[in-house]
Amino acid sequence: MELPLDRVAAWMDERALGSGPITDVRPLSGGTQNIMLRLTRDGRDFVLRRGPEHLRPGSNKVISRETRVLGALAGSDVPHPQLIAACDDTDVLGDAVFYLMEPIEGFNAGSELPDAAAGDVPKRRDLSFSMVDALAALHAVDHVAVGLTDYGRPEGFLERQVDRWLAELASYDALAGYPGPDIGDVAGVATWLQERVPEKWEPGILHGDYHACNVMFRRDEPAVAAIVDWEMSTIGDPLLDVGWMVATWDLPGAPDEFAGLLARAGGLPSGAELVERYATQTSRDLTHLTWYVVLACFKLGIILEGSNARADAGLAPREIGDRLHTTTVRLFERAHELMDGAS
Incomplete structure (x- = not known):
């Protein structure tokens, strides 16, 4: 699925999340149908997460709830993805809310075992x-x-x-x-x-x-x-x-x-x-x-x-x-x- 990354970049500009084009975009696999992309901007890596390509009735609510719980866990002892910023404006991606988080350096034992x-x-x-x-x-x-x-x-x-x-x-x-x-x-x-x-x-x-x-x-x-x-x-x-x-x-x-x-x-x-x-x-x-x-x-x-x-x-x-x-x-x-x- 191709996302309007120019609009994402403009949204990031408003939050001082780097400058210039978004590059090195690559999909990340996961256990759900939600879309996750790893991307780079201004030398910093981000992970973008949104609902599936064909949104279900509750997809945006699910993503918004994830955003809330990850934000609440900031500073805790719980190992979790670090939330960077969330977008509840569906005009940016056309229909979906999304959030940016820090990439997780590690492996999922479902598909990889060093x-x-x-x-x-x-x-x-x-x-x-x-x-x-x-x-x-x-x-x-x-x-x-x-x-x-x-x-x-x-x-x-x-x-x-x-x-x-x-x-x-x-x-x-x-x-x-x-x-x-x-x-x-x-x-x-x-x-x-x-x-x-x-x-x-x-x-x-x-x-x-x-x-x-x-x-x-x-x-x-x-x-x-x-x-x-x-x-x-x-x-x-x-x-x-x-x-x-x-x-x-x-x-x-x-x-x-x-x-x-x-x-x-x-x-x-x-x-x-x-x-x-x-x-x-x-x-x-x-x-x-x-x-x-x-x-x-x-x-x-x-x-x-x-x-x-x-x-x-x-x-x-x-x-x-x-x-x-x-x-x-x-x-x-x-x-x-x-x-x-x-x-």
Whole structure:
């Protein structure tokens, strides 16, 4: 997609973000359909992020929310992309809001694993534990103090989850060609969750999609350079992030979906070890963590099944639909295993 970079340059002029032409424009790959471009101006590198080429109804809102949470995290201990400036004027790009951030120097273990880590089990374990440390740092942030009081609706957050995602699954029936979900006992998982909703929890910043493909690791040491892809972030129960990390960790039958080359290399800590590491850095009550892992399997599985439904309707590639359907089935299998072990 070609962007009107002359208009972007004029917008940057107004904010004293360099001068002269924008050069060395190159696309960056990511885990979503959002567009990211690395570009250079006046000797400085920037990354521009906007919604997909064909904007969805909520695309601009998502980008604006990302901008807000990244701005709020400035100066914190949380490794995150450093926000430079945001543009909410859709006239600049014609239809999309966007923002500029500092480039992240590092690698995504979904698609790259440096030789030093590929051949070193202790280093891969350290990379894994650094994910936990970064998440604990995020959950330690006081969302009220950083101005995110109204960033989400924490009241009733856990109680809303099952009905919210059952409704999402039901909405796929409107897609022509989709025969309905064949992903296991959805109702059984829903009932189990609804009967065991934790009564007490502490609101905080929730990343919303925390797994190994949504972090960038540093090249000089086994540590997280930045947590990326904040489009599902909100104020809710941060323990759902922990559940999400465990739910997606070394998933049987779909190990590449959430950790890629890191998962293939093996020698990683277990999900239980990740939780133990998190427990040393939080005062949150982890008594009901199995419930959060099951909820993560339930919610993520339904989200991924949407791609399968869209593929049936000819709105997404069949290969992607098949792959994500398999992942959904594996997530529901993991949910049932956890439920059986907890009963």
